[in-house]
Amino acid sequence: MTPKPLRSSAAVEDYLERILELINTKGYARVVDIASSLGISQASVTNMVQRLDTEGLLKYEKYRGLVLTTAGELLARNITHRHQLLTDFLKLLGLDDEVIYHDVEGMEHHISAPTLRAIEALTAQIQKQPALLKRVKAELESFGHLT
Ligand code: CA
Numbered sequence: 001m002t003p004k005p006l007r008s009s010a011a012v013e014d015y016l017e018r019i020l021e022l023i024n025t026k027g028y029a030r031v032v033d034i035a036s037s038l039g040i041s042q043a044s045v046t047n048m049v050q051r052l053d054t055e056g057l058l059k060y061e062k063y064r065g066l067v068l069t070t071a072g073e074l075l076a077r078n079i080t081h082r083h084q085l086l087t088d089f090l091k092l093l094g095l096d097d098e099v100i101y102h103d104v105e106g107m108e109h110h111i112s113a114p115t116l117r118a119i120e121a122l123t124a125q126i127q128k129q130p131a132l133l134k135r136v137k138a139e140l141e142s143f144g145h146l147t
Contacts, residue, residue, distance in 0.1 A: 020076035
């Protein structure tokens with residue numbers, strides 16, 4: 001059985017994730033803020049935002065900014081949750097922040113719910129067992145620094 005995807009496309013997920021983050025930190029998300037935070041043009045953001053509006057994931061009013069619908073917020077929370085769990089797991093293993101961010105940005109769109117739960121359980125157990133974590137890190141060290 002193929003696990004059911006949790007999602008729509010990676011691009012849609014990244015937009016929703018960023019919009020939720022902006023709303024949580026600034027209280028609002030404007031096209032200009034989304035564009036600068038994703039490093040893309042305002043025109044592209046406007047196109048995507050209109051598409052997300054059509055799909056019922058947000059409400060967009062020019063000059064007034066946008067709000068996530070219930071469906072949009074659910075998707076945004078889901079991707080944010082996946083991002084956080086995967087980041088926690090890789091941080092625990094002592095990987096570089098830059099590597100973690102890069103990898104999580106890819107993994108978060110592809111991981112299935114069962115695999116994510118397995119990683120969540122593994123993270124929780126490793127956190128409770130410092131001796132095990134130390135052995136895992138020592139083993140990682142023994143591989144040397146592969147790039
Ligand atoms: Ca992302």
